[in-house]
Amino acid sequence: MENEIHQVIPIQPAPYSRSRQAGEAQTVLDHIVDDFQENPAAMQYFYDLFRGVYCHGDEIPHSGKLVGTTCIQAPEELIYAFGATPVRLCNGSYHYDQRGADFMPAKSCSLVKATLGMLSSENVIPKIGKPDLVVNPSTCDQKKKSSAMIEGMGYSVYDLEFPNVKESEASRVYWRRSVREFAEQLRKLTGQRLTRAKLKAAMAMTGRAQAAFRTLHNFRRQTPSLILGKDAFLVTNAYFFDDIERWTAAVEKLNAELAERQAAGFRAVQSKAPRVVFTGSPPIFPNLKLPLLIEEAGGVVVADETCSANRMLYDMTAVDEWLVGDMVDSLADKYLKPCTCPIFTRNDDRKRRLLDLVDQFQADGVIYQAFSGCQVYEMEYRSVAEEFNKAGIPLLYIETDYSPDDQGQLSTRIEAFLESLKNRKKRHA
Amino acid sequence: MSAKPMLQRLRDAANEVDFNRFRFWFQLVAFVLFVYGGYLAIDLGSKLPFFSCGYNQEGRAGVCYLLPLQHQLGRNWAVLFSIASLSILTGFLGFALWFIVLNKGWCGFVCPLGTLQDWISALRRRLGIRFSNYTHGQFAQLTKIKFVLLALLILIPLGVGGGFFSHDMSPPFCLICPARMILPIFTGDLSQFTIDFSSKTAVVMTALGISVTALFLVGSFVKKRFFCFFCPMSALHYLISKPALLKLKKDGSKCTRCGDCYAVCDMEIKEIADDVTTTNIMTDDCTLCLKCVASCPETGALKATFAGIPIFVSTEAGFIKRMNKGCQHGK
Numbered sequence: 001m002e003n004e005i006h007q008v009i010p011i012q013p014a015p016y017s018r019s020r021q022a023g024e025a026q027t028v029l030d031h032i033v034d035d036f037q038e039n040p041a042a043m044q045y046f047y048d049l050f051r052g053v054y055c056h057g058d059e060i061p062h063s064g065k066l067v068g069t070t071c072i073q074a075p076e077e078l079i080y081a082f083g084a085t086p087v088r089l090c091n092g093s094y095h096y097d098q099r100g101a102d103f104m105p106a107k108s109c110s111l112v113k114a115t116l117g118m119l120s121s122e123n124v125i126p127k128i129g130k131p132d133l134v135v136n137p138s139t140c141d142q143k144k145k146s147s148a149m150i151e152g153m154g155y156s157v158y159d160l161e162f163p164n165v166k167e168s169e170a171s172r173v174y175w176r177r178s179v180r181e182f183a184e185q186l187r188k189l190t191g192q193r194l195t196r197a198k199l200k201a202a203m204a205m206t207g208r209a210q211a212a213f214r215t216l217h218n219f220r221r222q223t224p225s226l227i228l229g230k231d232a233f234l235v236t237n238a239y240f241f242d243d244i245e246r247w248t249a250a251v252e253k254l255n256a257e258l259a260e261r262q263a264a265g266f267r268a269v270q271s272k273a274p275r276v277v278f279t280g281s282p283p284i285f286p287n288l289k290l291p292l293l294i295e296e297a298g299g300v301v302v303a304d305e306t307c308s309a310n311r312m313l314y315d316m317t318a319v320d321e322w323l324v325g326d327m328v329d330s331l332a333d334k335y336l337k338p339c340t341c342p343i344f345t346r347n348d349d350r351k352r353r354l355l356d357l358v359d360q361f362q363a364d365g366v367i368y369q370a371f372s373g374c375q376v377y378e379m380e381y382r383s384v385a386e387e388f389n390k391a392g393i394p395l396l397y398i399e400t401d402y403s404p405d406d407q408g409q410l411s412t413r414i415e416a417f418l419e420s421l422k423n424r425k426k427r428h429a
Numbered sequence: 430m431s432a433k434p435m436l437q438r439l440r441d442a443a444n445e446v447d448f449n450r451f452r453f454w455f456q457l458v459a460f461v462l463f464v465y466g467g468y469l470a471i472d473l474g475s476k477l478p479f480f481s482c483g484y485n486q487e488g489r490a491g492v493c494y495l496l497p498l499q500h501q502l503g504r505n506w507a508v509l510f511s512i513a514s515l516s517i518l519t520g521f522l523g524f525a526l527w528f529i530v531l532n533k534g535w536c537g538f539v540c541p542l543g544t545l546q547d548w549i550s551a552l553r554r555r556l557g558i559r560f561s562n563y564t565h566g567q568f569a570q571l572t573k574i575k576f577v578l579l580a581l582l583i584l585i586p587l588g589v590g591g592g593f594f595s596h597d598m599s600p601p602f603c604l605i606c607p608a609r610m611i612l613p614i615f616t617g618d619l620s621q622f623t624i625d626f627s628s629k630t631a632v633v634m635t636a637l638g639i640s641v642t643a644l645f646l647v648g649s650f651v652k653k654r655f656f657c658f659f660c661p662m663s664a665l666h667y668l669i670s671k672p673a674l675l676k677l678k679k680d681g682s683k684c685t686r687c688g689d690c691y692a693v694c695d696m697e698i699k700e701i702a703d704d705v706t707t708t709n710i711m712t713d714d715c716t717l718c719l720k721c722v723a724s725c726p727e728t729g730a731l732k733a734t735f736a737g738i739p740i741f742v743s744t745e746a747g748f749i750k751r752m753n754k755g756c757q758h759g760k
Contacts, residue, residue: 167703169564169565169699173564196557204753207749207752207753208753211749211753214745214749218745314685315685315687315726316687316689316726316748316749316752317689317692317752318689318690318692318693318724318725318726318748318752319692319693319752320692320693320720320724321554321559321560323554323557323558323559325559326559326560326692329692330689330692333687333688333689333691333692334687334688334689337686337687337688337702338685338686338687338688348705349685349686352681352682352684352705353685355682356682356683359682
């Protein structure tokens with residue numbers, strides 16, 4: 001016992017900004033900002049936002065109760081109408097993916113592993129604070145089974161019942177009821193009443209955000225492109241956690257700059273750059289691996305069909321009579337009917353949507369990302385590929401995860417694909 | 430950037446119009462014209478394809494075709510099956526010519542009884558009461574009723590002419606049509622609110638008429654365009670709608686099936702949102718009110734065409750303008 005060391009030098013906890021996790025975000029963000037030329041000046045807001053939140057661990061203030069959502073199907077207008085703040089919990093960090101792998105089955109998808117990994121850690125980044133309620137729509141199996149696990153981590157979880165079939169009338173009725181029950185749950189959580197004025201104001205707020213998104217989306221039709229896809233993904237990723245009004249103002253500013261670029265005949269890429277539509281598993285910062293590989297290799301992502309961008313913000317709600325009941329039902333329909341998530345039995349809408357995007361955005365090809373373990377995207381690939389074969393549109397299917405290890409081989413495949421698109425373009429010209 | 434050409438500006442203005450307001454005023458003018466036009470000696474004939482009710486004898490600016498049609502079909506069979514019945518064919522031709530211009534747009538924009546239901550709906554909305562819907566199953570059953578009524582509207586007069594039914598049953602549809610009782614009220618004529626005790630049949634028919642009118646008033650308060658769902662005129666329209674000039678077109682490739690059009694549809698027509706293959710999307714229940722076009726956020730997915738020329742096209746800009754207006758409205 002004499003040998004006992006009496007003086008223990010306490011280990012100083014390293015600041016977050018020097019952690020490996022911050023480093024991961026830093027590397028990607030530096031790449032996004034520094035390795036591309038002539039980024040729009042208005043993107044600085046988003047670069048700063050991500051640097052603050054992901055690299056320095058800045059806190060994100062919010063008002064009212066915090067409601068975490070694990071899917072785009074949780075109607076955020078309702079959350080806002082109850083004076084609460086929604087935050088999308090879906091996470092893109094490899095650090096959390098590895099953490100989740102400690103307690104999740106090996107074959108689960110990176111997104112679910114990372115989201116649960118994040119929720120299970122003490123210092124959650126982005127630093128949003130502990131959600132007062134986690135809303136988990138019953139979409140894919142992995143998310144469904146997450147409910148109990150998230151609850152086990154000490155969160156209060158609400159299972160938002162979501163149908164697996166969307167064509168039938170029964171599913172519409174079921175889902176509308178489900179959404180009304182969700183509103184009831186929010187009433188219990190916040191102690192507030194859902195009024196016509198509040199819901200209308202919430203819808204006006206998201207409506208303005210969606211209109212701003214659509215304007216940005218439309219600018220991307222321009223050939224050659226005015227803005228790169230990596231920036232567009234960063235913009236929509238910010239929507240996950242940023243204050244919605246600040247976000248909208250920042251996007252409107254970006255749109256104004258794009259309008260100037262358009263008037264000045266600006267080109268963000270070479271005129272021959274292959275135009276790609278991105279579909280499948282969602283790129284979420286810092287996992288912008290594929291979009292970045294595509295644009296490094298000289299391609300440009302002109303549009304996407306993913307739940308971290310287009311699918312989250314595109315579809316807008318129409319209401320006939322602005323009474324609470326009609327507004328809630330219209331919202332419910334908006335969150336179910338146009339959704340192109342592969343968890344549904346059939347997905348003709350997704351195929352039609354992709355074909356329309358390729359047509360409208362004059363895309364040369366489509367890149368389909370499936371996270372390993374995301375069975376529904378993996379299975380749906382076949383039918384999508386058949387459709388594209390028929391239409392004569394080249395499609396590259398990439399199965400990957402959050403790990404940076406496969407970057408080398410992926411970049412080879414992507415370069416080859418883009419090269420073939422270029423050749424094809426030349427032949428057609 | 431150069432200024433847009435005149436035609437394009439005109440198109441944009443039309444596509445971004447405050448549609449509900451436009452339609453309100455259009456309907457109001459049409460209502461006044463057809464309910465009070467008679468005082469200005471306006472007479473547009475008796476072949477009108479909507480309920481400009483003939484029983485509104487002083488104010489009407491024309492007569493609903495169903496009235497003369499039933500009278501003509503109710504002729505004695507000896508007359509009916511003679512050369513004199515050529516007038517039935519020419520009458521129908523006149524009706525068809527009127528109809529062809531606006532298609533079912535007569536229902537959504539002109540029919541006074543339709544307009545009246547929209548006003549009753551507006552009253553309900555102002556009271557903050559929500560509308561009711563049919564379930565899917567109810568809809569599928571009820572939608573057939575208008576065809577049954579159309580068949581009866583033709584068969585009963587034939588039966589009357591053939592001596593099978595009492596003359597007190599003629600004209601059968603008019604006797605139960607709510608327009609017969611309600612539209613004359615607007616010119617101060619309450620005489621239709623009576624039960625005719627001259628015969629048993631007359632008692633039954635007029636009592637039925639009063640009940641249907643009561644049902645109409647209650648129904649259209651609860652349900653948007655309650656009566657149009659059962660309207661035999663609407664059924665007749667649908668049967669001859671092929672050559673009509675005004676058409677509702679859908680481009681399924683641009684549709685995301687978001688259901689915004691269905692959400693605003695007074696007639697609860699699901700096909701408008703779910704059907705992505707039919708291009709000519711007007712169904713038998715449609716009133717061509719074009720609210721679906723106004724509430725569609727996908728540019729070019731829905732459009733109204735006149736003789737093949739697009740006159741009102743769904744656009745993203747128009748949608749945002751209209752819906753944001755709705756949002757600010759109650760703030």
